[in-house]
Amino acid sequence: DIQMTQSPATLSASLGDRVTIACRASQSIPGWVAWYQQQPGKAPKLLIYQASILQSGVPSRFSGSGSGTQFTLIISGLQPDDVATYYCLQYNTYWTFGQGTKVEIK
Amino acid sequence: QVQLVQSGAELKKPGASVKVSCKTSGYNFTDYFLHWVRQAPGDGLQWMGWINPNAGGPYYAQKFRGRVTMTRDTSITTAYMEMSTLTSDDTAVYYCARAAVARWVQYTNYDYWGQGTLVTVSP
Numbered sequence: 001d002i003q004m005t006q007s008p009a010t011l012s013a014s015l016g017d018r019v020t021i022a023c024r025a026s027q028s029i030p031g032w033v034a035w036y037q038q039q040p041g042k043a044p045k046l047l048i049y050q051a052s053i054l055q056s057g058v059p060s061r062f063s064g065s066g067s068g069t070q071f072t073l074i075i076s077g078l079q080p081d082d083v084a085t086y087y088c089l090q091y092n093t094y095w096t097f098g099q100g101t102k103v104e105i106k
Numbered sequence: 107q108v109q110l111v112q113s114g115a116e117l118k119k120p121g122a123s124v125k126v127s128c129k130t131s132g133y134n135f136t137d138y139f140l141h142w143v144r145q146a147p148g149d150g151l152q153w154m155g156w157i158n159p160n161a162g163g164p165y166y167a168q169k170f171r172g173r174v175t176m177t178r179d180t181s182i183t184t185a186y187m188e189m190s191t192l193t194s195d196d197t198a199v200y201y202c203a204r205a206a207v208a209r210w211v212q213y214t215n216y217d218y219w220g221q222g223t224l225v226t227v228s229p
Contacts, residue, residue, distance in 0.1 A: 003125060034215035034217035043201055043219035091215050094167065
């Protein structure tokens with residue numbers, strides 16, 4: 001099974017900061033990675049798919065990059081509404097989520 | 107608009123079974139595979155399996171084979187996930203999620219999710 005190692009587990013940043021979340025796959029998964037935002041008590045929401053494609057309606061401050069085994073989600077200019085837990089998902093072979101990164105406001 | 111609406115919270119005793127429903131609307135039900143994902147406290151998000159609403163065939167993650175049954179009723183555009191022999195480890199929120207690409211299961215992420223159903227297993 002493909003494992004997704006996500007870091008950091010928790011992140012505290014100031015409003016307006018650039019935030020970076022990383023996911024490392026246990027084997028190469030050419031681009032089949034999505035990123036989700038989950039606010040407390042809600043279902044995950046799709047932000048990015050195929051590593052770098054922004055889902056319709058998602059603010060442009062969210063971006064994704066990466067290939068092979070290293071993938072990154074960037075929030076350019078942290079907003080209060082971005083307080084949430086973020087998960088990566090690999091869908092190259094079955095479906096595996098990272099353990100999540102909780103983003104807080106400093 | 108696309109909507110997935112799940113059934114309400116359940117409280118079950120160990121050894122019992124639970125059946126969760128996922129009522130869909132706003133799209134052609136038979137065109138998109140439906141997946142089930144669970145989120146247990148401290149255990150993150152875990153894929154459980156999928157069902158092909160067109161042909162009806164399910165596929166289960168190895169961890170859940172023999173204990174989970176996924177079905178659908180096309181007449182009411184609803185999918186179901188039934189889990190048997192529940193233990194406290196099955197206490198979790200269960201989600202249905204729609205595959206993002208029509209009539210395809212490989213290399214597809216999820217674009218729409220149900221609101222989740224909390225299943226609590228307690229004596």
